[in-house]
Amino acid sequence: MGSLPVFWCFIFTYIKVSICLRIVGISVPPLKQRGESATLTCDYDLEGGRLYSVKWYRDNEEFYRYMPRLRPPQHAHKLDGVRVDLEKSTARRVHMRELTLKSRGLYRCEVSEEAPSFHSAQSEAFMEVYYFPRETPRITGHERAYQLKEPLDVNCSSAKSFPAPDLQWVVDGQKITDRSWLIAFGAKPASQGLLVSTLGLRAPTKQRMKLKCVATIGTHRRERTVIIEVNTSCWNKPFSLLIIIAIKIICVKIS
Ligand SMILES: *[C@@H]1O[C@H](CO)[C@@H](O)[C@H](O)[C@H]1NC(C)=O
Numbered sequence: 001m002g003s004l005p006v007f008w009c010f011i012f013t014y015i016k017v018s019i020c021l022r023i024v025g026i027s028v029p030p031l032k033q034r035g036e037s038a039t040l041t042c043d044y045d046l047e048g049g050r051l052y053s054v055k056w057y058r059d060n061e062e063f064y065r066y067m068p069r070l071r072p073p074q075h076a077h078k079l080d081g082v083r084v085d086l087e088k089s090t091a092r093r094v095h096m097r098e099l100t101l102k103s104r105g106l107y108r109c110e111v112s113e114e115a116p117s118f119h120s121a122q123s124e125a126f127m128e129v130y131y132f133p134r135e136t137p138r139i140t141g142h143e144r145a146y147q148l149k150e151p152l153d154v155n156c157s158s159a160k161s162f163p164a165p166d167l168q169w170v171v172d173g174q175k176i177t178d179r180s181w182l183i184a185f186g187a188k189p190a191s192q193g194l195l196v197s198t199l200g201l202r203a204p205t206k207q208r209m210k211l212k213c214v215a216t217i218g219t220h221r222r223e224r225t226v227i228i229e230v231n232t233s234c235w236n237k238p239f240s241l242l243i244i245i246a247i248k249i250i251c252v253k254i255s
């Protein structure tokens with residue numbers, strides 16, 4: 001009797017009932033740069049059934065379908081930000097050229113079987129499209145002369161990008177995490193739907209400081225470094241004048 005489960009297992013493995021159309025995997029690049037192309041794949045297992053159609057949607061709007069019964073089997077619908085390359089697209093993948101910021105969205109593939117089953121399965125994944133120019137972030141407020149103990153008052157602004165880059169200040173190799181030193185000005189809209197992030201730094205000064213601002217989108221980074229030399233001459237004018245007068249008075253008294 002102990003061999004019975006093994007027997008049933010054997011039966012179920014070898015008698016494939018065509019009720020199990022399933023999507024084995026959808027692959028959508030999570031992050032793409034504007035202007036790049038992208039290949040989205042939809043891998044399915046018909047489990048013996050016959051393919052009726054594969055349809056692709058972005059945010060519920062159809063832009064590509066593959067129906068093996070039609071001649072030609074492929075058809076692309078116009079959709080802003082989606083340029084399908086039919087030559088590189090098949091029943092299991094769709095190739096898109098020249099992505100724009102409007103290409104971002106939730107991509108879904110929907111696979112249907114022919115009669116008699118008419119089963120269908122679907123799967124979806126999000127694609128973010130970014131724009132991150134080579135331009136490094138801009139630092140302002142470091143040009144002027146700082147006196148010792150005078151707090152820094154500098155800002156870092158990203159280049160116009162999308163989405164808004166994350167900004168990080170690094171002072172002498174140390175990431176600044178103390179929120180009381182940071183002022184988040186957030187992201188401001190710029191032309192063409194792009195955004196500029198700004199982060200202020202209000203840190204105490206040291207004699208010489210290496211300030212680095214790092215802008216990141218995903219794993220992409222741009223950075224700029226400036227050096228601040230703080231004027232450590234503690235002999236500020238009124239104080240040194242007083243000393244000189246004091247010395248003169250002492251000299252006069254001695255002589
Ligand atoms: C930093 O940015 C804020 C907001 O844009 C602005 O008010 C402030 O003057 C800037 N400071 C410097 C030093 O650039």
Ligand SMILES: *[C@@H]1O[C@H](CO)[C@@H](O)[C@H](O)[C@H]1NC(C)=O
Pocket residue numbers: 145231232233235236237
């Ligand atoms: C440093 O500060 C002193 C006193 O305020 C001033 O006389 C001097 O010009 C400053 N030096 C620089 C390099 O800014």
